[in-house]
Amino acid sequence: MQPLVSVLICSYNAEQFIEKTIRSMLDQAYKNFEVLVLDNASTDKTVELLRNIQKADSRLVIIPSKINHGPYHGLNLLLDKARGTYVAINDHDDIWHPEKLHKQITFLEKHEAFLGCGSAIINWYEKYDRYFYRSQQKEAAIAWHTSLVFRNSGYRYDTTVKIATDFYFMKNILCKNTKQIYNFQEPLVLRRIFKESNNLSGKWMKKMSLSEIIRLNVGVMDKLALLNRRTFPQEWVEWALVKIFADNVPVEYIKYAKYYDQEVK
Numbered sequence: 001m002q003p004l005v006s007v008l009i010c011s012y013n014a015e016q017f018i019e020k021t022i023r024s025m026l027d028q029a030y031k032n033f034e035v036l037v038l039d040n041a042s043t044d045k046t047v048e049l050l051r052n053i054q055k056a057d058s059r060l061v062i063i064p065s066k067i068n069h070g071p072y073h074g075l076n077l078l079l080d081k082a083r084g085t086y087v088a089i090n091d092h093d094d095i096w097h098p099e100k101l102h103k104q105i106t107f108l109e110k111h112e113a114f115l116g117c118g119s120a121i122i123n124w125y126e127k128y129d130r131y132f133y134r135s136q137q138k139e140a141a142i143a144w145h146t147s148l149v150f151r152n153s154g155y156r157y158d159t160t161v162k163i164a165t166d167f168y169f170m171k172n173i174l175c176k177n178t179k180q181i182y183n184f185q186e187p188l189v190l191r192r193i194f195k196e197s198n199n200l201s202g203k204w205m206k207k208m209s210l211s212e213i214i215r216l217n218v219g220v221m222d223k224l225a226l227l228n229r230r231t232f233p234q235e236w237v238e239w240a241l242v243k244i245f246a247d248n249v250p251v252e253y254i255k256y257a258k259y260y261d262q263e264v265k
Contacts, residue, residue: 002032003109005101006084006152010074011050011092012040017192018092019049020263025090026057030101033088035060036078040068072157072165079156088149093192095263097256100188104149107182115180116150116170118143119188122249122257124264125238127195130246131257136183141175142167147189148181150174187253190260193238 007025011018025035039047039062047064054060061081069077079087086105090096104117120135121144136143145166161168171177249257 002030003085003105004083005030005033005086005088005105005149006078006082007033007035007088007090008075008078008082009035009037009090009092010040010069010071010078011037011042011046012068013042013044014046014092015042015044015049016093016194018046019053020095021090021092022050022053022060024095024098024263026053026059027098028096028101029098030105033059033101034082034084036063036081037061037092038063038069038074038078039065040070040074041065070159072169073159076156076159079152082152084152086149087152089145089147090189091146091191093194094146095190095192095260097186097188097190097259100147101149103184103186103188107184108149108151111182113180114182115153115174116143116148117182117184118147118149119184119186120144120253121147121189121191122187122260123191123193123241124260125193125195125242125246126264127193127238128242128246130242131249131260132241132245132247133187133249133253133257135185135187137179138183138185139179140181140183141171141177141179143170143181143183144189144191145170146191147183150181185253187249187256187260190263192264 022035037050047062050062054062086108088101108114108117118136120133123132123134155174157165157169158173170181175181
């Protein structure tokens, strides 16, 4: 029997994109999962749209909140409710490839030495309608957070860490600075970056001093990336990335880009 997977999402004012996100999970080739959505006090139609989907698929569990817990305290609340042998993380606006969970759970079931599994991602910039392929090392202490699946063994996010909380969780709590995450090079997640969306991590950058970022317990390259985002406007960074790296999807993964292209049009 397939082990149960608990998929965790924190949503907030996501009416523009939540339906495609949820349907990309409900359409997974892997079938034994629950989708737990904590809605952080949305003021739009997010919860109404979720309830309409729930009528057709009881695997979707909606947890409305009257206060905004933020992403990582919210994920801890969802972890308290997760019944799965495995936990999968997704953002409220990202899209999964139909084979994502099947590939990851099959791998973790066969390789007990690994605590988690991630994948490459494709960033799609709505403003430019361009794609940007990003991968991690095959064996690492981190993954792209929205691609992460890990064993449900009591792990929790440290909400006192205000910057790069997800990378801190993977590197220091989940892996304890060992390479126990396997990353597929196939881009199993499409990260949709909308031109009108507010970048929450960018807002955090502006609130933190340079000395606070330097003192963070993350790797040198991570610190450099954070310092870059702290120094320059997010739109400048995105423009540079698109101009330098856009449409860099490796030939062997073009089929994934073509699949995602249907999802964003």
